[in-house]
Amino acid sequence: MKFAVIGGTGLIGSQVVRNLNAAGHETVAHSKSTGVDVISGRGLDEAVAGADVVVNLTNSPTFDEASPAFFRTSMDNLLAAAERAGVGHVVILSIVGTDRVPQLDYYRAKALQEEILAAGPLPYSIVRATQFMDFVDAILSWTAEGDTVRLPATPIQPIASKDVAEAVALVAAGTPLNGIRNIAGPEVFPLDELGRITLAAKGDHRTVVTDPTAGMFAAVPGDVLTDRNARLAPTRYADWLS
Template sequence: MKVGVIGGTGRIGSRLIAHLQAAGHQGVALVRSTGVDVATGEGLREGLEGCEVCVDVSTPPAYDESARGFQEQAMRNMVEAGRAAGVGHFVVLSIVGCDEVPQVPYYAAKAYQEQALADSGVPWSVLRATQFHEFIPEVMDWTTERGVVRLPPTPLQPVAVTDVVNLLVEVVLGPPTRDRAALAGPESFALDDLARHVLALHPDGRAVVTDENAGLFAAVPGRELTAPRGATIGPTTFDQWLRDSWPA
């Protein structure tokens, strides 16, 4: 099977292509370095030639209100180019709870992406994942000032990228579900406590202070970003990832 991967050189896309190739399939990275720009549509039709599946694991260039415009262009271009190329299955990697926190522009853009795909009339599948283990150190850096990490106690249920890719491969190689599946990690934590876990195992001189108003996740009021009912639960705990794989 030939699979076109929008965002195929990123954290998820590169691993997805490696897994597909190891299983005897062909994964093609559809990124600017290969002449494809999903935002403008340049090269996308040609890149999808011969692909049975198109999967989008790309990330908008910013987490602000501009993410919606990016997704509008990207989804329109993906569907139009895929139809023209004869793609039979369109897959999007999304975020658990994205439709429950419209006050966060990036999540609202992902919710739009999901719905645009569902409304497009093409055969589709969506895999929603919770926040990646690998994302937590980045979040800490965003809110670090003068040796202090300020984060809210927002509940998260992070999942390892490896577990995401393993399930995504199954979705990509399976038939279109016309549904949204969900994946989460095995444990739920407050975000500020996740930061404390990081620094307990990998101390760097920083301290963590709980701040209800700090950073992107301050806008999330409850447990919207934890596993919904029926979610698949990945096996890798956060502490296991910290011991074995961090920094990635």
């Protein structure tokens, strides 16, 4: 099959492209750097021409109130181009629990992206993943000050990006789900404890203080960022760290 991966040069996209090509498919990565702009629409028709499947892994440049507009415009442009090209399957990557945290602009934006795809004209699949192991350092940096990192005890079920890419490639090469597949890491940690594990593994002597008001994930209720019934990826966090 022929695949067009929009956002195919990023963390997940580049791995999805490699996985699909390794499986014998014809896969092309597209991004702003290759002349494809999902907001203006520039290059989209050319990118999806002849593709059996389009995988959209583009992301909003911000996590704030501007993110819903990004996903609305980008999805409208992409679906229009894909329909003109006769594409048979459109795949996006989303977040476990994205429809259960409306108080966060970015999660509300990802829920909107899902809604636009599901209401669109083409067969589709949505892969929802839990938080990436690769982003834990960034999460720590949001609330770091001096020798202290403040984190809530929000339950997190981290997944390795390579496992996410494998799952996305598998779904993209299969029959459209016309629905959602949840994927998650094999372990659940309170975020504050995950911070302590991460700093200790790196020899970082900063102290993690449990603060239920600290950072973006303080707004997340209960365990909505975890899913023990999801398809569990194999990589454990300690193995990823090592």
